[in-house]
Amino acid sequence: MNQTGVNAIELTEGTVPEIRQTGRYAIVAITRHGVEMARSLAKQFPDADLYYMSKFARGDEEQQGIQLFTGSVRLLFPALFPVYEGLILFISLGAVVRMIAPVLKDKKTDPGVVVIDDKGRHAISVLSGHLGGANELTREVAALLGAQPVITTASDVQKTIPVDLFGRRFGWTWDPISEKKLTPVSASVVNEEHVAIVQESGEKDWWMHDTPMPPSLKIYDSIEEALAAGPDAALVITHRQLRPEEIPILDNGVLYRPKVIILGIGCNRGTSAEEIENVIRETLDHLGFSMQSVKAVGTIDLKKDEEGLLAVCSKHGWEFVYYTPEELNEMNIEEPSDTVYKFTGAYGVSEPACKRYSGQEKLVLTKRKSGNVTISVGVLA
Structure with a gap:
């Protein structure tokens, strides 16, 4: 609570303010006209958190989830930069350049920054146009405000391939x-x-x-x-x-x-993530394939809670899918197993799971068993 009786973040030198981050984007305004536009934009941009100076408080900020602040807006950026994907700033371009300079780190991690002038005529992509998504964000904000998007990235201007994207x-x-x-x-x-x-x-x-x-x-x-x-x-x-x-x-x-490799995997209960990953890596190395191109791992629904499988998929960001025995038995497979059927109700796990997800009748690798793991490999056309 500041001297005006309004709950506000007090920005002071040498400290990083505590903020409530709920959205992917932050909208910040420091002028009366900027606040008007920022409030309007926030209503059309539900995935954004709104910040503005407490002297422009309307009284509905707490109800609307708006965060007020006192002090220099420059001191707000150390808190915003690490947690938001993009910043939409109703602040002059020159001031923004000076204020964000101390918190810049790397184009792969810095958020996209978009600046809007005080009349709402131009939306300018300032930082991380490609990797940070500022160019796309600029176009979106400009469309909502009726502003002119200003984008200077060479590949966008020339309408060619943006290599980093x-x-x-x-x-x-x-x-x-x-x-x-x-x-x-x-x-x-x-x-x-x-x-x-x-x-x-x-x-x-x-x-x-x-x-x-x-x-x-x-x-x-x-x-x-x-x-x-x-x-x-x-x-x-x-x-x-x-x-x-x-x-x-x-x-x-x-x-x-590209994400085109589909893995079908069966394993004994309790198989470690390390063993599963080693089998995947050895198999793909043998095929001459890259682990980076794996898109998904398929298995039987009996393995939907298999900790090793879940851990490997989570580690690499792979999609994890599982099918019922009936769904797996609908697939034509080259190596059906009565033993597998006895324990699972399906005549196979890795091969039919891989075929069902990939839509490929012929797999690159029909089936390979190594230790506690059975693996099949398909490639999306």
Whole structure:
């Protein structure tokens, strides 16, 4: 409670204020006009928390979940930056640049920052336009406010591939071995140099713009063909590990891992997460596949609470699905087992679970048993 009798966060030097974070985004305003727009925006943006100066209190803030503050707004940012995905600021651009400078860390972790002028005419993407989602957030906020979105990221302006976000909407990730090439490859793309694209798996509808792909981006059927063309940079989309003779494509290339590998797994009760993960890793290494491209693990519903399986899926962020014996028995399988049927009611677990999820009649690996684990592997078309 401050001197005005209003509950407010008191911002003081040397301390990080305590805030109530409930949404993914924070809206902050420090002027009368800004507060008007911020309150209106917050009603249309249910996943956002609203903050503004206590001198503009209306009396309904507690009921509306609005957080008031006193003191310099600069002191609020150390609390906001670590917990929100995006900040929507009704503050002048120059002031924002000066205030957020001390709390900037890394483009992979900093939130997206969007600034709106005091008349609501422009919404400006300021920080983490791509990885932090500020460009997308800017467009959304501008549409709600009737403002003009201002985005200066080269790939957005030129309507080309944003290398650091390529395939992100499908769940693709880049392989760590090529992370350091994100910046130089991005430069090659926006400078319209010869960039080779090789796609062996994953979603095909990745071109997002309403204009044709620029001629500097060329699609090749194989890494071998792309290397022969001598490109300045490359984008490679595949679930498999590259062969030694293919590695040079990554001299100035980024390797993307689409989520296309489906694992069917059966295991004895109480099998450890370590054993399950080791079998998965050994199997995929033998096939020449990347662990990063695993999308889901399927099994029988008797294993829906199997701690080892749940732990491995949770660790890697894999989808975990399970089926009834009747659902598994609907699948055509190559290696039915009367023993498995005796104990589970299904003629198989790993093979039919993998086939049912992947929709593939023919698997890459029908079945492999190792210790307490049985594994099948399929790849989405």
